[in-house]
Amino acid sequence: MAKEKEGTLLVVDDNRSILAAVQLLMGNYFARVVTLPSPNQLLTTLRREPVDVILLDMNFSAGINTGNEGFYWLQEIHRNYPDIKVVLFTAYADIDLAVRAMRDGAVDFVVKPWDNERLVAALQGAYNLSRSQREVKQLKEIKRELTNEEPMFWGTSPAMARIRELVEKVAATDANILITGENGTGKEMLAREIHRRSARRRELMVPVDMGALPETLFESELFGHVKGAFTDARADRAGKFEVANHGTLFLDEIGNLPPHLQSKLLTALQSGRIFRVGSNTPVTVDIRLISATNRDLYKMVEQGAFREDLLYRINTIHIDLPPLRQRREDILPLAGEFLHRYAARYAKHIDGFDAEAAREMEAYPWAGNIRELQHTVEKAVILCDGPMITPSTLLLRPTEAPSPAESDVTTLDEMERSMIARAMERCGGNMTEVARQLGITRQTLYNKIKRYGL
Numbered sequence: 001m002a003k004e005k006e007g008t009l010l011v012v013d014d015n016r017s018i019l020a021a022v023q024l025l026m027g028n029y030f031a032r033v034v035t036l037p038s039p040n041q042l043l044t045t046l047r048r049e050p051v052d053v054i055l056l057d058m059n060f061s062a063g064i065n066t067g068n069e070g071f072y073w074l075q076e077i078h079r080n081y082p083d084i085k086v087v088l089f090t091a092y093a094d095i096d097l098a099v100r101a102m103r104d105g106a107v108d109f110v111v112k113p114w115d116n117e118r119l120v121a122a123l124q125g126a127y128n129l130s131r132s133q134r135e136v137k138q139l140k141e142i143k144r145e146l147t148n149e150e151p152m153f154w155g156t157s158p159a160m161a162r163i164r165e166l167v168e169k170v171a172a173t174d175a176n177i178l179i180t181g182e183n184g185t186g187k188e189m190l191a192r193e194i195h196r197r198s199a200r201r202r203e204l205m206v207p208v209d210m211g212a213l214p215e216t217l218f219e220s221e222l223f224g225h226v227k228g229a230f231t232d233a234r235a236d237r238a239g240k241f242e243v244a245n246h247g248t249l250f251l252d253e254i255g256n257l258p259p260h261l262q263s264k265l266l267t268a269l270q271s272g273r274i275f276r277v278g279s280n281t282p283v284t285v286d287i288r289l290i291s292a293t294n295r296d297l298y299k300m301v302e303q304g305a306f307r308e309d310l311l312y313r314i315n316t317i318h319i320d321l322p323p324l325r326q327r328r329e330d331i332l333p334l335a336g337e338f339l340h341r342y343a344a345r346y347a348k349h350i351d352g353f354d355a356e357a358a359r360e361m362e363a364y365p366w367a368g369n370i371r372e373l374q375h376t377v378e379k380a381v382i383l384c385d386g387p388m389i390t391p392s393t394l395l396l397r398p399t400e401a402p403s404p405a406e407s408d409v410t411t412l413d414e415m416e417r418s419m420i421a422r423a424m425e426r427c428g429g430n431m432t433e434v435a436r437q438l439g440i441t442r443q444t445l446y447n448k449i450k451r452y453g454l
Contacts, residue, residue: 155330181321184371203247211253229278255295
């Protein structure tokens, strides 16, 4: 079955024979091909015609072959219609013109007399880029409408006051930021707060869980792919870098990225360009990078498990979030925030925590940090039938856990949670090793960590 033709191509050239030849050729690939023998009506035509790609000659005045006319009209197109992709056309194979054309925003450069396959590839590539970027824009609008971000809870502890002061200084810059801290300390929430305070706040913050991303999908997820790049690539797809363009890319659990993929990430960050899988056309991206991990990246560098040059690239500013047990003055206010949220969600009329429940929460170690506290309060709200939450609805585990031999764990869920918690402590937060020791996949491990609030 023949592929349905899409898009509108505008060809601007003072040679009518060339216009006729290109129109005949490209009519097989574009839904519409419009021609102009002079650029003087170019902007008028663009106001009237929805155009995706322009093939623009570089010289129109007899005896003048500098290409300046082409560059002038290229600038006018970008100034008035920045989403339209331009391929430049010239009879003079001048590499300097090619370099300048690409620098000034042309997506490609074709020399006359042209090779049909080369011309078709250049114009189709330009159209695919135009369509992909349009889809990215639409996706951003949809995500923006659906996003319901939770506000940052700073608390009153001195440690969080220092972090807040640092965030106020660096958020407005484009400095790359590395956030470290135990699981559940609120690394993604802090990343969202930094994005919210930045000059990029009107664009998206796009999160990527590097720990749950299969190695085989790394390039496709981050850089995108073109149709036919691999078996399941049934259509062009933008990657996370493109979706985050002009916004913030948040790479969570970056310490879990294998060394052979670290180099590909570093190349993209250094060059500011990515290549979709199956494509040789570079896509320029402008992102602010925030990364997070619960691992010691400096120790990993010493062990050869993390690239030193990548660490320096992502670590312009380092923010270490303290565990909840080191900011106990924030436990009850934070629990109050969660109580208010979940009481509204489940239509419960609950006034607060009774004195004994408050004492238990303040004394509890909160190994799962804020995430565990949040899940505990949600569960308590669901179970609570009165005006106050009591220890019987909090259901906190004993702080002095018995040894496995003496354990009185009575449910499989509690046994599994205990096993995962001990493995995480034993492996120092190395999730790959935790999953290996437990005999499960990393994705299954992450699902269970979220389920148990670890």
